[in-house]
Amino acid sequence: MRDNNSAFVSIGEPLLDVPALRADTPGCETVIHFNNAGCGLLARPVHRAIVEHLDLEARVGGYEASDARAVQVGDFYAAVADLIGSGPGNIAFAASATDAYTRALSSIPFEPGDVILTTRNDFISNQIAFLSLRKRFGIEIVHAADHPDGSGVDVDAMAALMRARRPRLVAATQIPTNSGLVQPVAEIGRHCRELDLMYLVDACQSVGQYPINVDEIGCDFLTATCRKFLRGPRGTGFLYVSDRVLRAGYEPLFIDMYGARWTGPDTYRPVDTAARFEDWEFPYAAVIGSAVATRYALAVGIEPISRRTPELATRLREQLAQIPGVRVLDRGPRPAALVTFDVAGWSPQPFKQAMDHRRINSALSFREFAQFDFADKDITWAMRLSPHYYNTEDEVDAVAGAVAALAASPSAGR
Incomplete structure (x- = not known):
């Protein structure tokens, strides 16, 4: 994959013109939108x-x-x-x-x-x-x-x-x-x-x-x-x-x-x-x-979307897994672009508010949303981040950095 400064990003063929797709997405100018599993950003033609x-x-x-x-x-x-x-x-x-x-x-x-x-x-x-x-x-x-x-x-x-x-x-x-x-x-x-x-x-x-x-x-x-x-x-x-x-x-x-x-x-x-x-x-x-x-x-192409979007999520999971106090919760051999994790020492709403303050869109999941799965994982809540093909590797890195900074100060989230 080429870096974010190149005109195109490719995971196999065909190529995705990510800068053009971002220019076609006004929301990319104001937020890091990692809540596509909730609601994706509208493109200009839509x-x-x-x-x-x-x-x-x-x-x-x-x-x-x-x-x-x-x-x-x-x-x-x-x-x-x-x-x-x-x-x-x-x-x-x-x-x-x-x-x-x-x-x-x-x-x-x-x-x-x-x-x-x-x-x-x-x-x-x-x-x-x-x-x-x-x-x-x-x-x-x-x-x-x-x-x-x-x-x-x-x-x-x-x-x-x-x-x-x-x-x-x-x-x-x-x-x-x-x-x-x-x-x-x-x-x-x-x-x-x-x-x-x-x-x-x-x-x-x-x-x-x-x-x-x-x-x-x-x-x-x-x-x-x-x-x-x-x-x-x-x-x-x-x-x-x-x-x-x-x-x-x-x-x-x-x-x-x-x-x-x-x-x-x-x-x-x-x-x-x-x-x-x-x-x-x-x-x-x-x-x-x-x-x-x-x-x-x-x-845009469903095939290239299906390659790029989960790969962005994989990059995010790999970075989150290295952060002390963060537990990545997703299972399966090839997970989709819904990244879930919990953070030691934090309550759900304060953590999301801290992400919102950094202009990172995210979502929370609670035990009542997934009675079996969350019981198996022994959790009451999880943060969900969901990138899409118009997001960038730089945004993934920035989001992981924000989580790391918050995880390092858990007393703020009680």
Whole structure:
């Protein structure tokens, strides 16, 4: 890799023009943004597309503006389809990954005694949704064991549970929000296909960071947000729905006039596409902004992004591991760009405030976010830093230096 003063940074081919990408990202001028796992910085074309549509709504009216920009709105579905290897008709817009996830869950006719098979490293909102289903419908939640080597779920053990329990749903989060662990979702998917089991994947932290192909994963549903590594606006996400789910007639519990046709006083018919999972009302400026963000990521190149972003995280982990009082918490052979650690002698909020004071954007994770994982690690909180491809090695070094300085004065954080 060349240093930060060169025009290009390369981890393999093709090259990423990091200075140009930073110039296209206004936030790089004011902060060191290491909270991309929370919300990525908007690129100028994304910001411009959102503002231009809001201006159009102000001039001509909201309905009229969306009619005038129908092509740009429609490109959201085409762009996301290009990103994950599906057809546009398999994509539904959602307000967030959690919104998409609950719409998918609501389409499954759970009955008492049905099993949801999942992992011990799942997203908090997904686990709460499962518990809510258990409370209301009497389902059973089964958590597959982790592999002893720390690489994530034990796929063989999970497959054995699939055969023994015949779950109504298998669910996995590819990258949990509380660590850099990357779960083997394609391996899980192969077993689901062999046993004809329904499979739901949360790709909230992986979309925009790694190549995603829904056929290779073998999922029936896949959910994601647009605000994180995809660098889209807040309040946007999507749901992928497989052809077999659509053909089988699955639909959300509360289907909207956009997703169905009222065919008679006592009948309705869902539309044929994943639009049955959508509602009538959309934040059209954000939809268009998400389409532009997706095209932007595709233009930058998901493959080079998937090499550079985790390598920046690796550089950060290696430096943090050398700091007395800092414990790096991520597991797995090739962790993603979510770097988690704790700092001896510090409480969470004072530590984050000290990072904020240095204009370093970060995030905190707490025990309630990851009951199994944080119990295993015997921690109550962790700091999360998440670089992206537009960050630089100099920024990594500066962030590690800031952590080192803070770790050296733990009395300040009590």
